Amino acid sequence: MSVLRSADDLELVGLTKRYGTALAVNSISHLFRAGSYVCLLGPSGCGKSSTLRMIAGHESVTDGAIILGGKDVAMLPPAQRGTAMMFQSYALFPHLSVRDNVAFSLKMKGVDKSTRHAEADKLLELVGMSNLADRLPAQLSGGQQQRVALARALITNPQVLLLDEPLSALDPFLRIRMRTELKKLQRQLGITFIHVTHGQDEALALADEIVVMNNAVIEQAGPAREVFNAPKTAFVARFIGGHNVIIVPQGSFAVRADEVRLVTGGTEAFVTAIEYQGTHVALTCRITSEQDVLALIPEAAFFSDPKNLGDAVTLAWDETKAHCLQG
Amino acid sequence: MRRANLNSWLLAAPLTGVLVVFLVLPILLIVAVSFWSSNEFSFYPDFQFGNYEYLFGSSVAWKVFGLTFMMTAIVWALTLVIGFTIAFFLAFHVRTQKWQMVLFLLTTIPFWTSNIIRMISWIPLLGKNGLVNQTLIGAGIINEPIQWLLYSSFSVCLAFVHLYTLFMVVPIFNTMMRIDKSLIEAARDGGANGFQILTNVIIPLSKPGIMIGSIFVIALVMSDFVTTRFMSGSQLANVGRLISNDIGLLQYPSAAATAVVLLVTVLLMIGAMLRLVDIRKEL
Numbered sequence: 001m002s003v004l005r006s007a008d009d010l011e012l013v014g015l016t017k018r019y020g021t022a023l024a025v026n027s028i029s030h031l032f033r034a035g036s037y038v039c040l041l042g043p044s045g046c047g048k049s050s051t052l053r054m055i056a057g058h059e060s061v062t063d064g065a066i067i068l069g070g071k072d073v074a075m076l077p078p079a080q081r082g083t084a085m086m087f088q089s090y091a092l093f094p095h096l097s098v099r100d101n102v103a104f105s106l107k108m109k110g111v112d113k114s115t116r117h118a119e120a121d122k123l124l125e126l127v128g129m130s131n132l133a134d135r136l137p138a139q140l141s142g143g144q145q146q147r148v149a150l151a152r153a154l155i156t157n158p159q160v161l162l163l164d165e166p167l168s169a170l171d172p173f174l175r176i177r178m179r180t181e182l183k184k185l186q187r188q189l190g191i192t193f194i195h196v197t198h199g200q201d202e203a204l205a206l207a208d209e210i211v212v213m214n215n216a217v218i219e220q221a222g223p224a225r226e227v228f229n230a231p232k233t234a235f236v237a238r239f240i241g242g243h244n245v246i247i248v249p250q251g252s253f254a255v256r257a258d259e260v261r262l263v264t265g266g267t268e269a270f271v272t273a274i275e276y277q278g279t280h281v282a283l284t285c286r287i288t289s290e291q292d293v294l295a296l297i298p299e300a301a302f303f304s305d306p307k308n309l310g311d312a313v314t315l316a317w318d319e320t321k322a323h324c325l326q327g
Numbered sequence: 328m329r330r331a332n333l334n335s336w337l338l339a340a341p342l343t344g345v346l347v348v349f350l351v352l353p354i355l356l357i358v359a360v361s362f363w364s365s366n367e368f369s370f371y372p373d374f375q376f377g378n379y380e381y382l383f384g385s386s387v388a389w390k391v392f393g394l395t396f397m398m399t400a401i402v403w404a405l406t407l408v409i410g411f412t413i414a415f416f417l418a419f420h421v422r423t424q425k426w427q428m429v430l431f432l433l434t435t436i437p438f439w440t441s442n443i444i445r446m447i448s449w450i451p452l453l454g455k456n457g458l459v460n461q462t463l464i465g466a467g468i469i470n471e472p473i474q475w476l477l478y479s480s481f482s483v484c485l486a487f488v489h490l491y492t493l494f495m496v497v498p499i500f501n502t503m504m505r506i507d508k509s510l511i512e513a514a515r516d517g518g519a520n521g522f523q524i525l526t527n528v529i530i531p532l533s534k535p536g537i538m539i540g541s542i543f544v545i546a547l548v549m550s551d552f553v554t555t556r557f558m559s560g561s562q563l564a565n566v567g568r569l570i571s572n573d574i575g576l577l578q579y580p581s582a583a584a585t586a587v588v589l590l591v592t593v594l595l596m597i598g599a600m601l602r603l604v605d606i607r608k609e610l
Contacts, residue, residue: 078516079517085513104527
């Protein structure tokens with residue numbers, strides 16, 4: 001990753017949010033590189049939404065700075081920050097047509113009707129919604145509403161687009177389609193996308209960089225592959241999925257479930273659950289220290305030597321694939 | 328199929344019966360009586376348009392209708408502004424739901440007493456030797472009591488606003504509570520200032536509540552007679568008093584004709600308002 005800083009980078013410095021005595025965001029600092037797709041990942045209540053809303057300007061900052069375009073925007077109103085937000089429920093104005101929804105911010109600036117409608121039509125074309133410009137939001141499907149919300153956020157030419165769980169209201173098939181489109185759009189526009197999600201698959205699929213949050217702090221941040229292959233803490237290893245966290249007297253380590261093999265000679269265990277998953281068979285085994293280890297065995301390998309519940313097996317993994325966790 | 332049909336009819340029958348007996352029949356009766364004839368001491372069935380001819384030919388009737396419209400317009404405007412402001416404050420400025428409910432219930436407290444008592448309670452306040460005049464004289468602002476505080480259009484208007492503002496507050500507050508708060512944030516994200524949010528988001532989305540409140544206030548003020556009588560000290564007339572005077576003089580056919588004209592006028596007004604805003608999505 002380049003060490004050069006761009007003026008369009010977004011940097012959080014000691015950003016803190018307190019609600020009364022409860023700490024929602026605890027002095028987090030992070031640099032979001034210009035033009036990258038970043039996912040803020042974490043369980044509900046970890047502070048990721050508060051962080052996003054503080055960047056957007058919809059939540060007051062208790063302490064710290066938000067630097068964008070070379071200046072601290074933490075005290076500016078939302079529209080003057082160079083950010084735009086796409087809301088979880090899309091928050092389209094129900095009384096306005098699709099075109100007027102998209103043109104809303106231009107209307108607020110006093111742009112005349114024909115100019116702002118022409119501008120809105122351009123954005124609607126970008127998201128492929130030109131043919132439905134005269135409809136009301138209630139007459140659109142979830143995916144269509146999302147495109148309109150996207151067009152409305154983009155019409156302000158933001159440097160940073162903030163997306164608050166944008167896919168959570170969609171059904172699973174649409175979710176996968178829309179996330180492909182989000183990524184394509186981000187590449188096309190070249191602006192920073194900050195996407196809040198609690199789905200690790202979504203984060204892995206989309207993000208150039210994943211920022212994992214837990215208990216109001218950033219647990220780990222890095223490129224998606226790095227976070228997945230080298231989780232720093234037990235929390236990250238568990239949350240990002242696909243990992244076994246094994247506690248041994250010296251500490252704990254993580255090993256990917258698909259790196260666990262059934263071999264002769266290794267850790268002794270017995271099978272407690274078998275789940276067929278198509279490409280793999282998920283085998284849950286109890287090892288001697290009363291811990292469960294999940295092994296993802298390729299389907300063909302499993303059925304060449306099938307196991308039953310209660311069978312004794314021996315597990316092994318490549319020592320280079322196991323790595324120590326902090327804390 | 329026929330059986331299901333019969334059941335639907337049976338289920339709808341009780342309410343239909345109630346409406347027919349207590350709403351449709353009385354109105355039909357009033358319409359019928361409006362065509363009857365009368366002399367000084369009796370009235371009798373007939374079919375003639377004399378009552379209507381008299382009503383439309385009377386300059387007094389025109390003037391009274393005009394006054395009623397004017398009073399309705401003024402009261403409507405005042406209750407709308409005050410009611411909207413209260414509802415806006417409750418819905419968007421009071422943060423917690425608990426306080427929203429507490430303050431909302433507080434606005435309904437005057438309704439725990441009767442209309443008449445609420446009206447009469449203005450008298451010691453506004454009268455010639457009432458609290459307001461005493462205070463103003465005591466403070467040296469005026470030398471003589473202000474006469475128009477009580478028994479005037481002012482006091483009638485004041486009483487109406489006092490009595491009926493809640494009918495605006497309740498439906499407007501109700502629609503405002505249903506406005507998704509993220510819409511306000513989305514508007515702010517789009518660069519709208521407070522006033523632009525009000526005119527571009529909150530007012531358009533509160534329209535159904537405004538309409539329902541307006542219908543209440545207009546119907547109540549147009550048909551009132553007791554408030555006008557009490558608060559004007561019988562010096563002011565409105566359509567309701569025209570009708571009550573006729574009834575007092577046993578001129579039922581004439582009263583019925585006035586009532587029919589009033590009913591049609593109010594229905595036309597409400598019909599026009601419903602064309603402007605679709606309130607069905609609220610109900």
